[in-house]
Amino acid sequence: MPRIRDIAKACKSKNAGPFEVTIDVVFDTREMYEKVRATKVLCPALFARLYKVSAEDVLFTEYPAGYAFKATLPRLVSSGDVGDTDVYGAQQHAPLLEVEIPL
Amino acid sequence: MQEYRLLSTSGLLGYGFPEASLAAGMKREPHMIGVDGGSTDPGPYYLGSGKCVNSRMSMKRDLKLMLHAARSQRIPLVIGSCGGAGGEPHLTVVADIVREIAREEGLHFKLAVIHAEQDKGWVKRKLREGSIKALRNVQPLDEETIDRATRIVGMMGPEPFIRALDDGAEVVLAGRSSDPAPWAGCATRAQLPPAPSWYAGKMLECGATAALPKGHDCLLTTVDREGIVLEAMNPIRICTPFSVANHSLHENSSPCFHIEPGGLLDTSDCTFEAVSDRAVRVAGMKWTQQPYTVKLEGAELVGYRAITICGTRDPGLVATVDDFLRSVRENVAVKAEAFGVKPEDYRLVIRTYGAHGVMAGWEPVEQTKSHELGFVVEIVAASQELANAVLSIARVQMLHVDFPGRLCKEGNMAFPYSPSDIETAPAYRFSVFHTAAIDDPCAAFPIEYERV
Numbered sequence: 001m002p003r004i005r006d007i008a009k010a011c012k013s014k015n016a017g018p019f020e021v022t023i024d025v026v027f028d029t030r031e032m033y034e035k036v037r038a039t040k041v042l043c044p045a046l047f048a049r050l051y052k053v054s055a056e057d058v059l060f061t062e063y064p065a066g067y068a069f070k071a072t073l074p075r076l077v078s079s080g081d082v083g084d085t086d087v088y089g090a091q092q093h094a095p096l097l098e099v100e101i102p103l
Numbered sequence: 104m105q106e107y108r109l110l111s112t113s114g115l116l117g118y119g120f121p122e123a124s125l126a127a128g129m130k131r132e133p134h135m136i137g138v139d140g141g142s143t144d145p146g147p148y149y150l151g152s153g154k155c156v157n158s159r160m161s162m163k164r165d166l167k168l169m170l171h172a173a174r175s176q177r178i179p180l181v182i183g184s185c186g187g188a189g190g191e192p193h194l195t196v197v198a199d200i201v202r203e204i205a206r207e208e209g210l211h212f213k214l215a216v217i218h219a220e221q222d223k224g225w226v227k228r229k230l231r232e233g234s235i236k237a238l239r240n241v242q243p244l245d246e247e248t249i250d251r252a253t254r255i256v257g258m259m260g261p262e263p264f265i266r267a268l269d270d271g272a273e274v275v276l277a278g279r280s281s282d283p284a285p286w287a288g289c290a291t292r293a294q295l296p297p298a299p300s301w302y303a304g305k306m307l308e309c310g311a312t313a314a315l316p317k318g319h320d321c322l323l324t325t326v327d328r329e330g331i332v333l334e335a336m337n338p339i340r341i342c343t344p345f346s347v348a349n350h351s352l353h354e355n356s357s358p359c360f361h362i363e364p365g366g367l368l369d370t371s372d373c374t375f376e377a378v379s380d381r382a383v384r385v386a387g388m389k390w391t392q393q394p395y396t397v398k399l400e401g402a403e404l405v406g407y408r409a410i411t412i413c414g415t416r417d418p419g420l421v422a423t424v425d426d427f428l429r430s431v432r433e434n435v436a437v438k439a440e441a442f443g444v445k446p447e448d449y450r451l452v453i454r455t456y457g458a459h460g461v462m463a464g465w466e467p468v469e470q471t472k473s474h475e476l477g478f479v480v481e482i483v484a485a486s487q488e489l490a491n492a493v494l495s496i497a498r499v500q501m502l503h504v505d506f507p508g509r510l511c512k513e514g515n516m517a518f519p520y521s522p523s524d525i526e527t528a529p530a531y532r533f534s535v536f537h538t539a540a541i542d543d544p545c546a547a548f549p550i551e552y553e554r555v
Contacts, residue, residue, distance in 0.1 A: 010349075014353070014354050015143075015144055015354060016354055016355050016356040017143060017238070017356075017536065018143050018146070018147065018533040018536060019238070019239065019240040019241055019533070019536060020239060020240055020356055022352075022354070022355065022356055024352045026349060026352075050467070051465050052464070052465070057240075059239075059356050059357065061357050061358060061359060063348075063351075063352065063358045063359070065348040065351075065358075065373060065375060066345070066348040066349040066351065066352060066358065067345070068349065068352055068358070070352055070357070070358055072356040072357070074239070074240040075240070076463065076464045076465065077463075078147075078532060078533050079143070079144075079146050079147070079533065080146030080147045080148060080531070080532065080533070081147070081405070081532040081533070082405055082406075082450055082452060082483050082530060082532070083450075083452055083463070085454060085460060085461055085462065085463045086461065086462075087144075087145065087146040088144055088145075091461050091462070092462060092465060094462070095462075095465070095467050
């Protein structure tokens with residue numbers, strides 16, 4: 001079964017302000033985006049499980065114009081506060097790479 | 104006006120851009136030239152300390168080229184969030200560079216400097232009025248938090264830019280601004296509708312990031328009554344419907360709903376169409392006017408930091424690293440207390456690279472397979488002296504604490520540096536990240552004018 005790392009064009013994270021991290025999964029074509037969407041694997045519950053937050057805290061958007069899925073999550077520690085490991089939030093995407101998509 | 108052209112040089116003042124791209128942009132006779140100066144992205148240190156995020160040398164290089172370009176075609180040069188965080192010290196640095204360039208190059212213009220730093224008394228009054236709301240995932244504001252902040256800035260909308268230009272300013276330097284505000288201000292001042300004007304600003308504030316390949320480079324955006332056209336000025340970069348649509352994902356919580364001072368930009372129904380092999384037209388954006396709010400950003404000092412960097416190649420230690428670090432922590436507590444420093448007087452943070460140094464609490468991998476581990480050991484305390492003293496103890500424990508089956512009896516860690524203990528700058532955190540409802544979009548952002 002293909003993993004996101006095998007089929008996505010981009011899988012990336014970044015701050016959305018200092019208190020949230022936003023994660024984008026982008027596909028090459030509308031066709032691939034629609035196929036992935038139809039599996040319903042990418043959903044708030046997936047991000048809640050991977051990042052140990054409640055599904056209500058996941059702001060999830062399907063974005064057909066960009067063949068993309070976006071999830072915005074509360075940070076455990078705000079950007080740059082004591083104990084933060086990733087000021088830019090740029091390296092929090094990896095757990096998604098291994099998620100299998102039943103295409 | 105039927106059509107308004109805006110030229111952005113890069114994603115941030117001081118990031119640099121090719122001179123040829125600027126020259127190509129100026130040939131298109133833009134009505135204004137600008138660049139975004141700031142972001143919260145590099146963290147709270149810059150707002151807290153008053154330091155600029157980019158160097159004076161790199162900002163001067165960009166400003167000199169932009170000033171010459173703007174003055175040669177007699178178009179406004181407009182820059183928001185000067186110096187990074189957009190507080191008084193940041194704005195002062197950028198204004199000084201602009202005056203210096205004008206002197207050196209014999210340039211003359213009317214300069215507007217728009218201030219964004221907010222008086223704590225004013226913020227407290229807004230709080231007592233009930234006009235302040237916390238943004239998502241942020242605690243409600245209280246007076247103690249306002250008092251503790253080393254600096255609070257307000258994020259201005261387009262109106263102060265419009266006022267400065269109406270008053271004849273030819274160069275506008277602003278403190279903290281909503282990233283699209285300088286561009287949205289110029290386009291709406293030219294009687295273009297807010298929806299395409301704001302959308303243009305959202306693209307221009309990142310320079311050529313909406314193009315492929317991404318890069319710190321110049322972007323020309325043409326605004327008309329129904330939409331915008333984006334084109335990168337460097338021939339190696341092209342805008343495609345996909346690259347432009349995807350840029351709406353960048354550094355925001357939603358690609359479709361963008362809350363801005365005075366309204367909401369809704370891009371849910373946008374269409375993206377190639378108008379040439381390198382330019383894209385976006386249409387269908389909507390703007391809904393809303394009660395006027397400005398975002399407040401503040402940072403507070405959390406203490407003084409000292410760090411040390413070291414690594415282990417010992418398989419026995421790698422296998423039992425959690426127990427080892429627990430022993431280190433216990434020994435640090437005992438030894439620091441012996442010279443009068445209690446556990447509550449400092450924070451000891453140990454990052455373990457090779458295990459969970461990057462993701463910490465979000466790391467799903469429980470058992471590392473790495474043959475070596477790197478550590479950044481950090482103390483944050485109320486004074487630098489205290490931080491240094493406790494770090495010194497922590498360094499010794501990392502080197503010498505015993506663990507079961509230890510063969511590396513001369514030392515557990517490789518330290519790459521002497522001195523191994525590094526004083527870093529004072530540490531800050533974002534403490535204010537709230538909105539304030541205001542009646543007059545200009546009142547909190549006073550403008551000073553001068554003839555340069």
